Amino acid sequence: MTTIEAAEPVIQLKNLSKTYGEFTAVDRLNLNIYPGEIFGLLGPNGAGKTTTILMMLGLTEPVSGEAIVCGVDATRNPMQVKRKVGYMPDDVGFYEDRSALDNLVYTARLNRIPEPEAKSRAMTLLERVGLAEAAHKRTGTFSRGMRQRLGLADVLIKNPRVIILDEPTLGIDPEGVRELLALIRDLSRNEGLTVLLSSHHLHQVQQICDRVGLFVQGKLIASGDIDTLSRQLDGSPAYRIELDVSPWSESLLTALRGVEGVTDVQLKDGAEPAEGAGIVTVAVSGTSDVTAELAQAAISSGASLFGLRPLRYGLDDIYHRYFEGGEKRERLG
């Protein structure tokens, strides 16, 4: 990561703001995105993600601040930016009575690629996104997943340096999401593309993003890789382990609490079970990785250990803390 950050950022947002009347959509946003990384812009609906993306492409003008993409001011020279940046809008649409190939060739020709070259490139890309056999079908008959993949081909046909994907995984089935994300990751790794994707779907973003930015009410409240983000949640435990134990006893609880580094032990189902009940799941939070010690403590206190799962702090938890804990957000924001 350090090597990437040392390079000149591809996308540089400086104090970018956008207001619609009274409403502030984007509030003094500062963000750098470096070449070759996959950056996830995360936030609930209406957080200003799409507005930010539009400003990066010069499709809408910021009230103040500037967006510099590939070294060009996007507000002043949108044409130069649009030559280098591929953008797939949220819920991408195609000319429905034209074939997939026609749609791609049209985009290519808008980018001044001569027709013969455009055709061959379009076919290569269609193959790449797995739509080769549907190349001559009308896009009106395409499913959502196919359209999204065609959208990716459409973005790539101009040989961009940066691709911006707005909600790329929205409304596709899990298998489709997996394939699409694998494709995006592949592109970034093998061709050095910088990818910016916005989403409110955490799990998916988590799988492929190098860094994420959390975006709420027009403000970037945190950014970094997922470990950094979970560390940024001050006071919160960095490690969580779930144990399935039987039988349950007070002494076991004390033993678990006694392990060094453990900050909290909670029963999964809330209610205190009767002693000697069946398998009980407890969640243990700790400041360091205490999995091994916990197992030892459980066994030495006479209980049987049925399961032991170290939980990595997921984006989900981070997301919840930021977006649902109202006061916490105030504090962190």
Add this chain to the structure above:
Amino acid sequence: MSAWVNKWRGALGKTSRNTDAPSVAVRETRATSPFWVMVQKEFGDHIRSWRFVILLGIVTLACIGSLYTAVTALKDGAQTVGGDANFLFLSMFTVSSSGLPNFLTFLSFLAPLIGIAIGFDAVNSERSKGTLSRVMSQPVHRDDFLVAKFVAGLLLIAVVVFSLGFLVMGTGLITIGYPPTPEEFGRVIVMLLITTVYVGLWLNLSLLFSVRFKQAATSALSGIAVWIFFLVFYGMIVNLVGNALMPSDPSDVQGYMDAQNLLTLLSRISPAQLFQEAASTLLLPDVRTLNPFVTQEQAYLAISSPLSFGQSTLLVWPHIVALIAETSLSFAATYLLFMRQEIRSRS
């Protein structure tokens, strides 16, 4: 502005070269400018669409109908109406019999319909299908998009109007067996040009509505509403105003003339009126003036003969200019509206 003009110049130069050696030249120009790519695509879309087939059907019917009327009227000896056998060929476009509409009436009725039908969903359908934001994220000027829509529509209209005109001329030639003089041919060509401009005006209006309204149905409806307004109500309103303005003293000649002139001016705001006057003046060389008032001296001293082609054109020149001005105005409005809009996906 000058950059824009240069761009046009370059583009025009390119097309003229293309027409010299079509297929070869297209291959050789390394990459067509995005603007012409868009025009090509729009034109293709129009031609493939069902609505174009329907329009063509209506237009063909109108053409056959008007020919039928004209031929029957001519057979019944309607030359006396035109008064001059010299312009027999032109009368094919203007005479009618037994209450059936003639070519000109058909045209003035259908022209707005063609314009509205071609333009009403030009921008809003792209918006609602999510293609607008995709196209806008390509290195394409925003105004190019709008101008391409207009140019493609206008080209299509020109093709339709001219083929319609030539069809009537050709069929008429076969039926009546009386060839046109060069002057008559020129008059018809200029009339067809004016028709193209007139349809272009309606195309522009419907483009304006398609930018303004997100729903295609609303935009089509507003286009039709404006059309009906000018077709039916505008005349009524002008008459109403006229009645109020007429001086009460019947001997007040100056007052009468002023009021009448104002009325003429008002009625000429309507593009339908402008088109009607311009087209009929060109097709009826006997029309010597479009003023409602002719003094006795003027009437007495005027040579009773048809106007020459140049003079007729001169007579309707202000009308043509006014039509073009109205077209430009509505295009400017569309342009302003579109440039200020934010383009988001499907909204």
